[in-house]
Amino acid sequence: MKALLFRVPTVDDRSFRVQIDNDKHFYQRLHFHPEFQLTLIKEGTGTLVVGDRIDRFQPYDLLLLGANVPHVMLNDTDYFQPNSKRHVMAYSFFFKESMLGDIFIKSPELMHIAELLKEASHGVRIRFTGPTPLTRKLEKINEQRPFEQLLILLSILDTITLTPECERLSGTSYKNPNKPVDHQRLENVFNFILTNYADVITLDDIANVANLTPHAFCRFLRTHTRKTFSQLLNEVRVEHACRLLKDSAQSISQIAFACGYANLSNFNRQFKQVTGMAPRDYLKKAN
Structure with missing residues (x-):
């Protein structure tokens, strides 16, 4: 796989781009681009990877990603089944x-948005539980004039700064892209773990995927994700376990074995370490 510097199509007479995704699934490769990205997920579920964070994404997640932050929204496997009726929809700036120029540096009324854009180097998220006046504006974004679209963008950024539930996603800040070979290795590693998390994966196995020695791989992973291999694997397994606890009728022991735990x-123990609660407590809260 090649390094994934994603080229966002531009519009000659616009300083920003509005995009509506309405498809069978989202773009499935780890990528980055020099543009900031503000995305409201209207429909779709799966695994979210932003920098060193692995989590679930769900409808009415609002994401703000800074320039060159590696990310991908990997849809669940049922989106790719033959004759699947699942689909995704998202609205993005x-x-x-x-584009914002010196106005954010010189205008005290807008400094809070300037600080938010700095925070976006980690990726930030707000989880809405359903439609809001803000999300309804985004759903009608294509009906607006470019000036109105720009006002909506600024209004959303302002709302994010005022929302206590706004959370930082990645522990690592991203400002400049890493070497292309590093992105290739990271994508290969993520894809292998996300595909084979239910099986036994040894350090030698994953080091071979990255084409590194085990020692070099551990150093590489720590540098780029601030995690050990066992931490990364556990986060992926627990993320899938959370989905099964909420969406399936399997017992906790069945889910444990289905997610690769012997x-x-x-x-x-691993579930509590990642989520801060026991699986049974998580299930009660989800219900």
């Missing part, structure tokens, strides 16, 4: 920081 006690 793509814009460069230069015994229930280890699953309980």
Whole structure:
């Protein structure tokens, strides 16, 4: 796989781009681009990777990603089944920081948005539980004039700064793209783990995927994700376990084995380490 510097199509007479995704699934490769990205997910579920964060995405997640932040929204496997009726929809703004110019530096009324854009180098998210006046504006974005679209963009950025539930996603800040070979290795590693998380994966196995020695791979992974291999693998397994706890009728022990854990006690321990609660408590909260 090649390094994934994604080229966002531009419009000659616009300083930003509005995009509506309405398809069978989202773009499925880890990528980055020099534009900021503000995205409202209207429909679609799956695994979200932003920098070193692995989590679920769901309808009415609002994401703000800074320039060159590696990210991907990997849809669940049922989106790719023959005759699947699942589909995705999202509304996005793509814009460069230069579009905003010195106005954010010189205007005290807008400094809070300037600070938000700095925070976006980690990726930020707000999880709405359903439609809001803000999300309804985004759903009608194509009906607006470019000036009105720009006002909506600024209004959303302002709302994010005022929302206590706004969360930082990645522990690592991204400002400049890494070497292309690093992106290729990261994508290969993520794809392998996300495909084979239910199986036994050894350090030698994953080091071979990255074409590195085990020692070099551990150093590489720590540098780019601030995680060990076991931490990364556990986060992926627990993320899938969370989905099964909410969406399936399987028992906790069945889910543990389906997600690659050989015994229930280890699953309980790892699950609590990642989520801060036991699987049974998570299930009660989800219900």
